[in-house]
Amino acid sequence: MYPPWAHGPGYVISRDIAKFVVQGHQELTLQLFKLEDVAMGIWIQQYKNSGQQVNIVTDDRFYNEGCEADYVLAHYQTPRLMMCLWEKLKTEYHAICCE
DSSP: OOOOOOOSSOOOOOHHHHHHHHHHHHTTOSOOOSSHHHHHHHHHHHHHHTTOOOOOOOOTTEESSSOOTTOSEEOSOOHHHHHHHHHHHHHHSSOOOOO
16 A cells, blocks of 8 residues: 555655655665655655654646646646746746747
8 A cells, every 4th residue: 555645747845855865765765666756655654754744735736737827837748848938937937838
């Protein structure tokens, strides 16, 4: 049985969880899994088991189907669209879709 995990277009983690994962891989204390979203759920469960607090937040700006204005994450973007999104973020400082 797997612990809860983020599935879909992506997820955002805090710096402390990222450090835990990096350190766990450097010290070979975290197991690698084929599916990165399931792996992240398992690693976050291990982080919680170490006594740390985890707050899971869902945000409607995570889009499963393409891109919407004010996105946090946009799914199914071609490399060309990803470059366009990045350029718009750098120049306009705002999440604006390219199509």
